[in-house]
Amino acid sequence: MSESTRPLAGRTAIVTGSTSGIGLGIARALADAGADVLLNGFGDASMIAALTAEIAGAHGVKVAHCPADMTKPDEIAGMIPFAEQALGGQVDILVNNAGIQHVAPIDEFPIAKWDAIIAINLSAVFHATRAALPGMKARKWGRIVNIASAHGLVASPFKSAYVAAKHGVVGFTKTTALEGAELGITANAICPGYVWTPLVEKQIDDQARTHGIDRESVIRDVMLEPQAAKRFTTVEEIGALAVLLCGPNGQSFNGAALPIDNGWTAR
Numbered sequence: 338m339s340e341s342t343r344p345l346a347g348r349t350a351i352v353t354g355s356t357s358g359i360g361l362g363i364a365r366a367l368a369d370a371g372a373d374v375l376l377n378g379f380g381d382a383s384m385i386a387a388l389t390a391e392i393a394g395a396h397g398v399k400v401a402h403c404p405a406d407m408t409k410p411d412e413i414a415g416m417i418p419f420a421e422q423a424l425g426g427q428v429d430i431l432v433n434n435a436g437i438q439h440v441a442p443i444d445e446f447p448i449a450k451w452d453a454i455i456a457i458n459l460s461a462v463f464h465a466t467r468a469a470l471p472g473m474k475a476r477k478w479g480r481i482v483n484i485a486s487a488h489g490l491v492a493s494p495f496k497s498a499y500v501a502a503k504h505g506v507v508g509f510t511k512t513t514a515l516e517g518a519e520l521g522i523t524a525n526a527i528c529p530g531y532v533w534t535p536l537v538e539k540q541i542d543d544q545a546r547t548h549g550i551d552r553e554s555v556i557r558d559v560m561l562e563p564q565a566a567k568r569f570t571t572v573e574e575i576g577a578l579a580v581l582l583c584g585p586n587g588q589s590f591n592g593a594a595l596p597i598d599n600g601w602t603a604r
């Protein structure tokens with residue numbers, strides 16, 4: 338974006354789970370729109386250092402990384418002062434994106450997997466929001482974007498913990514919106530269908546081998562079967578939606594759960 342069209346210039350953002358996939362796409366989009374960005378997530382130290390330098394250099398903004406583990410409430414809350422110290426600005430934008438998945442029937446679902454999914458996909462959203470809100474309230478401006486899923490709106494079999502957590506995120510987003518509305522704070526949930534991430538790309542070849550079918554058949558008949566349009570949403574599309582929600586044209590979105598799912602939840 339050109340300097341004159343950087344709607345988030347001067348803003349400071351945290352994106353959880355942004356060393357990969359959707360979170361990384363959102364971090365790049367926010368930086369392109371002018372925001373300083375705190376990355377978070379796991380990964381090799383040299384990869385993270387390279388990402389941090391690359392995003393900062395490409396967009397002329399400050400970028401830092403916080404290794405907070407989204408299963409640990411104290412570390413989650415600590416991201417707010419960490420961002421303020423590392424980036425020199427107060428946290429205006431919080432994107433709760435970190436998430437994991439596990440697929441199994443309910444009666445075989447490992448209890449530890451249930452607990453981890455609820456902790457990372459749902460409880461971390463509460464802990465980060467709880468820690469970010471006082472500063473946003475004091476400054477009467479804040480943007481909270483929660484990455485839910487089409488599974489925040491509809492269910493699939495064998496994804497009980499994920500579906501429960503994502504429905505929880507949609508409900509929590511509505512409450513956050515109601516509490517912040519008079520204070521210049523908005524909260525919205527983005528509900529993607531299948532998104533093209535490195536994780537998904539790898540699954541295509543694995544599934545093709547397992548099923549003995551070609552990549553096109555895996556995409557159409559296995560992965561994208563519930564979607565009306567058999568295409569992946571891109572991380573760039575999710576990033577652009579996050580920028581819209583955080584920018585001046587997004588202020589009337591509040592408490593929304595926005596599908597970006599190629600017609601999946603239209604059925």
Ligand code: NAD
Nearest residue numbers: 354355356357358359378379406407434435436486531532
């Ligand atoms: P991904 O695996 O590519 O990225 C997940 C990120 O979360 C990584 O940066 C990882 O390091 C981080 N992370 C995982 N556990 C963490 C922890 N305990 N503490 C801190 N960071 C942690 O996944 P993705 O596909 O980009 O998914 C990101 C979000 O989007 C998730 O909430 C997911 O549920 C949601 N989503 C994904 C899709 C999809 O098709 N990919 C669709 C709908 C919703």
